[in-house]
Amino acid sequence: MTGILLIPIVAREVEKEVITAVANYVRQFYSKFGLGVTSLPKISINRFSTGYNEIRGQFLGRVFLPVLGIIRNELGAKAIVGITDVDLYEEGLNFIFGLASPYSKAAIVSLYRLKPEFYGERKGKLLMDRAIKEVMHELGHVFGLEHCPNPKCVMHFSNSILDTDFKGRDYCDNCIKKLRGYLDD
Ligand SMILES: [Zn+2]
Numbered sequence: 001m002t003g004i005l006l007i008p009i010v011a012r013e014v015e016k017e018v019i020t021a022v023a024n025y026v027r028q029f030y031s032k033f034g035l036g037v038t039s040l041p042k043i044s045i046n047r048f049s050t051g052y053n054e055i056r057g058q059f060l061g062r063v064f065l066p067v068l069g070i071i072r073n074e075l076g077a078k079a080i081v082g083i084t085d086v087d088l089y090e091e092g093l094n095f096i097f098g099l100a101s102p103y104s105k106a107a108i109v110s111l112y113r114l115k116p117e118f119y120g121e122r123k124g125k126l127l128m129d130r131a132i133k134e135v136m137h138e139l140g141h142v143f144g145l146e147h148c149p150n151p152k153c154v155m156h157f158s159n160s161i162l163d164t165d166f167k168g169r170d171y172c173d174n175c176i177k178k179l180r181g182y183l184d185d
């Protein structure tokens with residue numbers, strides 16, 4: 001398993017269709033770089049209970065990264081992305097959509113605020129589209145990309161779901177060039 005790993009981290013449910021849609025999209029893009037995508041069996045959120053903040057009802061994002069980094073390392077993969085249904089936060093931020101570390105080559109993405117229901121919207125394909133964007137974004141960070149000023153680039157920072165919906169699923173030409181440099185090293 002030398003490529004990219006996806007792993008559901010589940011409290012109640014991480015929908016299979018979301019993982020499949022994300023895996024397919026990431027695979028078609030990263031195959032250009034010779035990287036495959038493997039979906040691992042789900043693990044329980046209980047493994048990350050030290051990250052739970054009872055007052056906020058959220059999990060601290062950074063708690064996930066070292067554990068995911070160990071799983072990635074054991075399997076000899078280039079990157080790992082955890083996809084969870086719980087809400088995440090970081091110090092000084094009300095919430096985060098996701099978080100990544102280029103050092104542990106690990107990322108976590110929360111579906112909690114990507115769900116149309118969260119905003120009173122109708123359930124549908126929107127969740128898949130948003131999940132693809134957030135996973136592509138965090139993977140970009142894993143491989144060394146920083147935020148991009150181009151609002152259509154997937155590496156643009158999302159302050160709110162409106163930014164996520166506005167941006168595309170792909171890296172802009174500038175980011176692709178950098179990505180190529182990082183991945184060819
Ligand atoms: Zn980011």
Ligand SMILES: [Zn+2]
Nearest residue numbers: 148153172175
């Ligand atoms: Zn860009």
